Each structure stands twice: as structure tokens, then as C-alpha cells.
Amino acid sequence: MTVPDRRDPTANHPLGDGPVAVLANPTAGRGRRGNLTPAVLERLAAAGRPVRLLAAESAGQAQAACHEAVAEGAAALVAVGGDGTVHLALQAVAGTPVGFGPVPVGTGNDFAVETGFPTDPLTAAGTVADALRAGRTRAVDLARLTGPDGVSRWYGAVLGAGFDAIVNERANRMWWPRGPRRYDLAILVELARLRPRSYRMLLDGVEHRFDGVLVAVGNCASYGGGMRICPDADPTDGLLDVVVAGAVGRGTLMRIKPRVYRGSHLDHPMVRGYRARTVELHAAEEIVGYADGERIGPLPVTVTAVPGAVRLLR
Structure with a gap:
């Protein structure tokens, strides 16, 4: 396999003259950090650019507000929240010259952490402000996912299309109990x-058929708040990195799962890893995929690595 040329991740690309748009999720992290938005806005304003907080009361409104801000000439978009908030913002900035900065305040902050941002929100906001002041960006890849309807979405971290996705789908259908116990149940x-x-997978056109309990397609290493799948x-x-766990039982899966946090599960004989530019994934029965923790829709999907698709403010 020929590895594509890397883009220089330290390249200094000039930003536009527009304002900084901020998408903030006040419920991120289940509110445990309190409302950090005013302090984040203050840090960002220190970069010397106008800062505009986007108004949105739903995920649909948030995504629309991000697209509108980019269309109106924002030089940068900052997402204050977890991976779900980042996922919404990426739909607007991917493939554009607009700078992007994640400020991690969610229960899962995998994209921000894996791309080198500080875990402390205000420190991360300071990092973004420094990059804004210097006009500095760093290009990193994103994954572009296309479903059976032909509609494409971007994601930054990992697509789950096995046991973890099935658990997410179950939890989202449950109305009780509330909070993290619903996921545990x-x-x-x-x-x-x-x-x-039963899955059918094409990696750069090469077919693989297998029975498995877990399939993950990663642009970054981790999902679920630090699980290095x-x-x-x-x-x-x-x-893209693809990890597959084969036809294992409950006991084996539960022994493998703790190793995911260390990233040592690839040593297990029932776990395999692959790399490809394009992954086409089919399942013999309906499985709903989740990317960046967000519901994407049922397989089949085609995922393509897009080099340098987003310009991070680092």
C-alpha cells in the first residue's frame, strides 16, 4: 500500500479577517463544569478579534448556525463542548479555510485530546486565542462518511459499527433510567x-468477509472518553485505522474491553487491525453506526480519509 504524502502539520496558513464564531453547549459534560462560556469568550477576545456567540436551542439549529457563520465570513469557529458539539461544528468548517478550535468540556473529548489540545477548557481556549493572535493553523485529516442515501457527513474521531454502536442505539431508545445508569443498563x-x-468490508477495494462483534473505523485513536480503540x-x-473483534463470546469481550483503554487489545488473537484510505462496510442485518458518539444511520457506509480537511487553531 502506498501511503499518501503528509501535509505539513506545522504550516502557518493565514486566517481571514472575519470574526470568531463560538458554538457553546451549556449541557456538555452534564453541567459538571458549570457555565464556562463567559470565561472562554473572554479568553478568545484577548486575541483581538470580534467574538460572536451563536444562538441555538437544538442540534439542528446549532449546525445551521455554524454553516451560516461560515457563509457570512467567519475566520474561525470554536466549539465549546464535547465530541457531539465538535461533530456539529465540523460539518461547517470541513474543507474550508476557516480555522477551528475545540474547547473540551464534554464527557467525551476525544477529538480535542487526540489532536493535541489541553484537557483544561480555559487552557485550551488560551491555546486557541494564541493561534488566532498569530494567525496560525495546523491541518489535520477528517473522515468523510457517505450513507446509502448518498448523503455525506464528516467525523473527526471514530465510527463504531458493532457492539458499542448497538449499545448506543439501545440506550437512546430507553427512557429510564436517566443519566449514565441508562447506558450501563x-x-x-x-x-x-x-x-x-456477519460483515462484508472493502479496504481500498479489497474484500474481507467476517463474523464479528465489534468494528471501529478511526481517524483518531479514541472514542467514548478515552477508549483507545x-x-x-x-x-x-x-x-483510516480499522479494528475488528471477531466472533467472541461475552466473557472474552469483557476481558478485551478493559484493554482498550491502554490500546493493548490489538495483541489479542481475536482482534485485527487494518489501514486503508477508503473503507466500505456492509452488514447482513441492520446495524446503526455512531460517529463521534452521534447517530449516523444504518450500514452500509463508505468512509474516506480526507487529508488536511480541517485547519486547527493550535
Whole structure:
């Protein structure tokens, strides 16, 4: 396999003259950090550019507001929240010259962490402000996902299309209990129902057929708040990392899962890793994929690595 040329991640690309648009999710991290938005706005304003807080009361409104801000000439977009907030913002800035800065305040901040931003929100806001002041950006890759309807979306971290996605789908259908216990209960329910699914996967056109319980396609290494499911993924190499867990039972899966946080699960004989520019993934029965923790829709999907698709303010 020929590895694509890397773009220089330290290249200093000039930003436009427009304002800084800020998308803030006040419920990110279940509100445990309090409302940091005023302090973040203050840090960003120190860069000497006008700062505009986008108004939105739903995910749909947030995504529309981001697109509108970019269309109206924003030089940069800053997402204050977790991976879900980042996911919404990426739809507007991907493939554009607009600078992007994630300020991590969510329960899962995998894209921000994996692309080198500080975990402390105000420190991250300061990093973004320094980059704005210097007009500095760093190009990193994104994954472009296209569903069976032909509609494409971008994601920054990982697409899950196996057990973890099935758990997410179960948890989203449950109305009780509230909070993290709902997810814990969904895990127990789906563990009891665990069985391998049949997949057909094309990696740069080469077909692989297998039965498995877990499939992940990563632009970055981690998802779910630090689970290093694709531990060798590099968002500057122009490639996607694919990790597959084969037809294992409940006991084996539960022994593998803790190793994901260390990224040592690839040593297990039932886990395999691959790399490709383009991944086409089919399942013999309906499985709904989740990317950056957000519901994408049912397989099949085609995922393509797009080098340098977003310009990070670092």
C-alpha cells in the first residue's frame, strides 16, 4: 500500500479577517463544569478579534448556525463542548479555510485530546486565542462518511459499527433510567443478547468477509472518553485505522474491553487491525453506526480519509 504524502502539520496558513464564531453547549459534560462560556469568550477576545456567540436551542439549529457563520465570513469557529458539539461544528468548517478550535468540556473529548489540545477548557481556549493572535493553523485529516442515501457527513474521531454502536442505539431508545445508569443498563441488556454479526468490508477495494462483534473505523485513536480503540491511528497520515473483534463470546469481550483503554487489545488473537484510505462496510442485518458518539444511520457506509480537511487553531 502506498501511503499518501503528509501535509505539513506545522504550516502557518493565514486566517481571514472575519470574526470568531463560538458554538457553546451549556449541557456538555452534564453541567459538571458549570457555565464556562463567559470565561472562554473572554479568553478568545484577548486575541483581538470580534467574538460572536451563536444562538441555538437544538442540534439542528446549532449546525445551521455554524454553516451560516461560515457563509457570512467567519475566520474561525470554536466549539465549546464535547465530541457531539465538535461533530456539529465540523460539518461547517470541513474543507474550508476557516480555522477551528475545540474547547473540551464534554464527557467525551476525544477529538480535542487526540489532536493535541489541553484537557483544561480555559487552557485550551488560551491555546486557541494564541493561534488566532498569530494567525496560525495546523491541518489535520477528517473522515468523510457517505450513507446509502448518498448523503455525506464528516467525523473527526471514530465510527463504531458493532457492539458499542448497538449499545448506543439501545440506550437512546430507553427512557429510564436517566443519566449514565441508562447506558450501563443498555450494556447489560446487549451483553445478554451478544452474538456475532456477519460483515462484508472493502479496504481500498479489497474484500474481507467476517463474523464479528465489534468494528471501529478511526481517524483518531479514541472514542467514548478515552477508549483507545484504534491505538495507532494518526490524524495526519491520510489513512483510516480499522479494528475488528471477531466472533467472541461475552466473557472474552469483557476481558478485551478493559484493554482498550491502554490500546493493548490489538495483541489479542481475536482482534485485527487494518489501514486503508477508503473503507466500505456492509452488514447482513441492520446495524446503526455512531460517529463521534452521534447517530449516523444504518450500514452500509463508505468512509474516506480526507487529508488536511480541517485547519486547527493550535
